[in-house]
Amino acid sequence: MSSGKVVDTDETVLIVTGSEIDAEMNDRPVAYLLKEEIDRRGAGRAFRRAVVVSDTWYAQNRIFHLCPTVAIGGPGVNRLAAAFVAELPMLVQRGDRMFIQGAWDGESKRASLWGADRDATAEAVERFMGDGLCAQFLEQVWKN
Numbered sequence: 001m002s003s004g005k006v007v008d009t010d011e012t013v014l015i016v017t018g019s020e021i022d023a024e025m026n027d028r029p030v031a032y033l034l035k036e037e038i039d040r041r042g043a044g045r046a047f048r049r050a051v052v053v054s055d056t057w058y059a060q061n062r063i064f065h066l067c068p069t070v071a072i073g074g075p076g077v078n079r080l081a082a083a084f085v086a087e088l089p090m091l092v093q094r095g096d097r098m099f100i101q102g103a104w105d106g107e108s109k110r111a112s113l114w115g116a117d118r119d120a121t122a123e124a125v126e127r128f129m130g131d132g133l134c135a136q137f138l139e140q141v142w143k144n
Helices: 021-026 028-042 055-060 062-066 079-087 118-130 133-141
Strands: 013-017 050-054 069-072 090-094 098-103 110-115
Touching: 013 028, 013 055, 021 028, 028 050, 028 069, 028 118, 028 133, 050 055, 055 062, 055 079, 069 079, 069 118, 079 110, 090 118, 098 118, 098 133, 110 118, 118 133
Parallel strands: 013 050, 013 069, 069 110
Antiparallel strands: 090 098, 098 110
């Protein structure tokens, strides 16, 4: 299913950051690192890529809730991450500082990468990419 020529709700991954200034300054740069990794793994196929959006944009465009989604930033700065805290199982945790939550073997493909501060959030994104979780996530998203 495609919406215009921007995303395919089956293949395009949305990376959602908070819309407040702190989230924009601290989480958006690491969101773009994850976007680069997903785009690289998509190997130039039209919709196998990522798009970075704010939690406000995500909330206002409900059709895109069908897309595979990764929230970046903690529940205090990202409304989607706040919703995911109770919804998604914990996959990786380092004390009270760094968290990776996710579920992508069912119909919905969701992950939340966050930490107690910007460094811990960046660590969550790095671990997601480096520990094979991103590859597992994309394997489920791009089954065909």
